[in-house]
Amino acid sequence: MEADVIGRTIAMLALLAGMGAQPAIAQGASDAPAGNYALDLAHGRLLFRVNHLGFSRYTALFTRFDAALVFDPAAPESMSVTATVDTASLETHYPDASFDFNAILTGPDFLDAAAFPQITFASTAVKQTGPQTADVTGDLTLRGVTKPVTLNVTFNGGYAGHPLDAGARIGFSAEGSLLRSDFGLTAGIPAPGTTMGVGDRVEVMIEAEFLNPDAPKVLE
Numbered sequence: 001m002e003a004d005v006i007g008r009t010i011a012m013l014a015l016l017a018g019m020g021a022q023p024a025i026a027q028g029a030s031d032a033p034a035g036n037y038a039l040d041l042a043h044g045r046l047l048f049r050v051n052h053l054g055f056s057r058y059t060a061l062f063t064r065f066d067a068a069l070v071f072d073p074a075a076p077e078s079m080s081v082t083a084t085v086d087t088a089s090l091e092t093h094y095p096d097a098s099f100d101f102n103a104i105l106t107g108p109d110f111l112d113a114a115a116f117p118q119i120t121f122a123s124t125a126v127k128q129t130g131p132q133t134a135d136v137t138g139d140l141t142l143r144g145v146t147k148p149v150t151l152n153v154t155f156n157g158g159y160a161g162h163p164l165d166a167g168a169r170i171g172f173s174a175e176g177s178l179l180r181s182d183f184g185l186t187a188g189i190p191a192p193g194t195t196m197g198v199g200d201r202v203e204v205m206i207e208a209e210f211l212n213p214d215a216p217k218v219l220e
C-alpha cells in the first residue's frame with residue numbers, strides 16, 4: 001500500500017516536472033482508452049459553499065464519496081457517471097472543538113444523516129458544450145428528495161498509462177448549484193429581502209481523477 005502511494009506521488013511529480021523524456025500533458029489532451037473508470041479518492045474533492053449573512057461564502061466539504069464513470073472519448077454524449085456521498089462525512093473544520101458543528105449540519109434539522117446516510121447522483125444526459133466541456137444533467141437524491149441538477153464539467157486530460165502509475169488516468173473539474181429548499185433544507189434561509197441567515201442557493205465544486213485499472217500498464 002505504501003509503495004503504491006509513493007509510486008503515484010512520484011508519477012504526479014514527474015508529470016509536473018517533465019521528468020526525463022516524458023512530455024507535459026496539455027490541458028484536455030488524452031490518449032486514455034474508453035472503459036469503466038473508478039474515482040481515485042486521493043485526488044478527489046467535493047466542496048460546497050453558501051452565502052452567510054451576505055458577508056462571505058461559507059465553505060465546507062465531504063470527505064467520503066465514490067463515483068463510477070463510463071468513459072468514451074469518441075462519443076462524449078454517451079458517457080455516464082454515478083456517485084454516492086457519505087452524508088455523515090461532512091467536514092466544516094469548525095475551530096471550536098467544544099461545539100460539534102458537523103453534528104449540527106448532519107443532524108435532523110439539516111442533512112439528517114441517520115435517516116438518509118447517502119446522497120446520490122446518477123447522470124441522465126451529457127451535452128457537449130465545447131472541445132473539453134460538457135453539461136452533465138442527472139438526478140440528485142438528497143434527504144430523500146430527487147431533483148434534476150446540472151453540472152458544468154471540464155475535462156482536464158489524461159493518459160493511457162505511466163510507468164509509475166497503474167492503469168489509465170483521467171481528470172475533471174465540475175461546478176453546479178442547487179436550491180437547498182428544493183430538498184426540504186429550509187432552516188436558516190433569510191427572510192425575503194434580507195441576508196440575515198444562510199442562503200438558499202448551494203454552490204457545488206468538484207475535482208476528480210478517475211482510474212481504469214484494467215488498462216494495460218505502460219512499462220516504459
